[in-house]
C-alpha cells in the first residue's frame with residue numbers, strides 16, 4: 001500500500017514508518033522539513049512531502065495517490081504547552097488531526113491510523129486527554145476506516161523521557177523521581193508500537209474501525225521503572241522522589257522563558273497514570289509487548 005506517515009520523523013512515527021517499510025509498503029513522510037527524512041536511517045527508502053497539520057492549505061495534495069494515512073504528530077516541546085506560540089494540545093492534537101482527516105476525505109484516502117494516547121477522553125478536565133479524545137471522536141465520525149492506537153508511556157532509542165533518566169543516571173549519584181504518589185504506568189517499547197501499526201495494515205479485514213490500547217505486560221510504579229533502568233544499566237543510584245507541589249513551584253518561573261524546559265503543566269502531565277487494557281490488541285493484532293527489562297536490554301546493554 002501507499003501510506004503517508006505524518007510525524008514520521010518523530011519518535012513513534014519513525015517506529016511506525018520503519019515497520020511499514022520493513023513489510024514492503026511505500027511510505028511517504030509528511031513533515032515540515034522534508035530534507036530531514038533522508039538523514040534518518042530508519043526512514044531509508046521513504047519519500048518525503050512538506051506539510052504542516054496546523055495549516056490546512058499546506059496539506060492540499062499531500063495525500064494524493066495514497067491508500068492510507070498514519071498520524072503521529074506531536075507539537076514541538078511536548079508536553080510543555082506555550083500558548084503564546086500556539087504550541088498547544090488543542091491546536092496540534094485536535095485541530096491538526098482534524099485538518100488531516102479533512103484532507104484525507106478530500107483526497108479519497110479512506111484509511112486513517114491515529115496514534116492517540118492512553119486516557120484519551122473528550123470530556124476530560126485535562127487538556128491532553130481532551131484534545132486526543134476529541135480528535136478520536138472526529139475520526140470515528142469521519143466516515144473513514146480507522147484504527148486508533150492509544151499507547152501508554154513509550155520508550156526506546158530516541159525517546160524523550162527514558163533517555164533523560166538514563167543520561168542523569170550516568171552522570172549523577174542521585175536519580176530524581178517526580179512525585180511521591182504511586183504512579184502506575186505500562187511502559188511499551190517503540191518497536192511494539194511499530195509492530196501494532198504494521199499488523200493493522202496486514203489485517204485489513206479484522207483490525208479496522210477499532211480502538212486498541214497498547215502498553216507493556218506489567219503495571220509498574222515509576223519507582224520500579226527507574227530501578228529496572230538502573231539494574232539494566234548496571235548502576236546503583238539513590239532514587240529520590242520530589243513532591244509534585246515542590247516541582248511545580250520550582251518550575252513556575254520558567255513559564256516566562258521563550259521555550260521553557262519544564263512548567264507546572266508539564267509536571268502534571270508527567271505524573272499521570274498510564275494503565276491500559278491490551279486484551280483487544282493481543283487478541284486481534286496478536287501483538288504481545290515485551291516487558292520493560294527486555295526492551296531496555298535491547299539498546300542499553302553494550
Ligand SMILES: NC(=O)c1ccc[n+]([C@@H]2O[C@H](COP(=O)([O-])OP(=O)(O)OC[C@H]3O[C@@H](n4cnc5c(N)ncnc54)[C@H](OP(=O)(O)O)[C@@H]3O)[C@@H](O)[C@H]2O)c1
Nearest residue numbers: 007009010011012031032052053072073074115117151154
Ligand atoms: N512518546 C510517547 O510516549 C507517547 C505515548 C502515548 C502517545 N503518544 C502519541 O504518539 C504520537 C507521536 O508522539 P512522539 O512521541 O513520537 O512525538 P515526537 O517524537 O515529538 O514527534 C512528533 C512529530 O510531529 C511532527 N510535527 C510537529 N508539528 C507538526 C506540524 N505542525 N505538522 C506536521 N508534523 C508536525 C514532527 O515532524 P517534523 O518536525 O518533521 O515536522 C515530529 O516528527 C503523538 O500523538 C503522541 O501524543 C506518544
